Ligand SMILES: [Zn+2]
């Protein structure tokens with residue numbers, strides 16, 4: 357009789373383009389995106405068989421998929437593999453930027469659902485014992501609505517059934533924003549950026565490190581170095597997108 361829930365239910369809108377969907381039921385079940393945006397994502401999602409396992413770069417149809425690849429072979433990356441939805445091109449870039457700078461976490465959660473849907477086998481295959489977001493420094497928290505990495509990590513942890521551990525890894529110093537640092541200096545900029553609480557918790561663990569995008573890999577690599585120095589067995593990285601250095 358008092359059917360307020362239905363009366364006040366908001367009409368469905370695509371998380372990315374805001375349009376009411378022509379086929380909402382299908383999209384809600386799949387990704388929260390309308391049919392048109394879903395089609396754009398389908399074109400943007402990378403083929404795992406043509407990607408470098410170590411750094412997540414998509415290598416094109418005629419490039420050998422040996423790992424390390426041309427984009428990572430000269431880099432001192434300390435993590436073991438990267439899972440991502442695709443390269444930081446139009447659709448994925450627009451979705452990440454609108455989600456990151458929104459006042460709500462809905463956009464990031466939708467991207468995370470898409471990541472899990474597309475990379476389920478890869479992520480479960482890692483068998484992570486812990487899911488860890490790349491943390492913000494406490495001063496960055498004062499000016500942001502949320503830490504994208506933390507939102508994605510929380511959703512990922514629920515979706516793949518691995519515990520979230522967001523207290524152990526912390527920022528020990530405020531680094532310059534990576535996007536404002538020359539690519540060649542980004543590894544140096546991240547040195548000593550993290551600290552650990554309860555490092556004993558990491559012994560023999562497979563850790564899934566989570567961030568929104570991966571460019572040079574310097575941030576996730578420095579976190580991996582520290583986690584492994586405390587006894588983590590493997591460190592894998594999950595991000596929404598891989599940015600090639602030349603397009604950063
Ligand atoms: Zn849409």
Ligand SMILES: [Zn+2]
Nearest residue numbers: 408411425428
């Ligand atoms: Zn590579």
